[in-house]
Amino acid sequence: MVCVMCLIPLFLVPIVNILPLLFDYIMGRIYGLLGWEYRKPERAPPACPYKPAAKNDSKVTEKPEPGPPDSLPESAAAPRAVELKQD
Numbered sequence: 001m002v003c004v005m006c007l008i009p010l011f012l013v014p015i016v017n018i019l020p021l022l023f024d025y026i027m028g029r030i031y032g033l034l035g036w037e038y039r040k041p042e043r044a045p046p047a048c049p050y051k052p053a054a055k056n057d058s059k060v061t062e063k064p065e066p067g068p069p070d071s072l073p074e075s076a077a078a079p080r081a082v083e084l085k086q087d
Contacts, residue, residue: 024040031038 020043024038028038
């Protein structure tokens with residue numbers, strides 16, 4: 001014999017999973033009665049709870065020294081003239 005309280009999680013999971021579908025169905029019906037169109041929102045794909053988090057290595061690396069400010073490329077150093085179209 002199995003405890004009835006032990007079976008609740010087995011039935012609770014499918015009910016919780018069907019709630020968004022049931023909500024979309026009911027909202028579609030209500031909007032339909034009002035003459036509106038109900039569009040289902042885009043849902044995020046399910047994420048795996050066991051996926052490890054991205055690791056951020058905080059190792060010190062050699063950073064290149066920034067050059068002097070006058071070492072800009074020619075295209076960035078000279079301002080461009082803006083041409084306006086006149087119709």
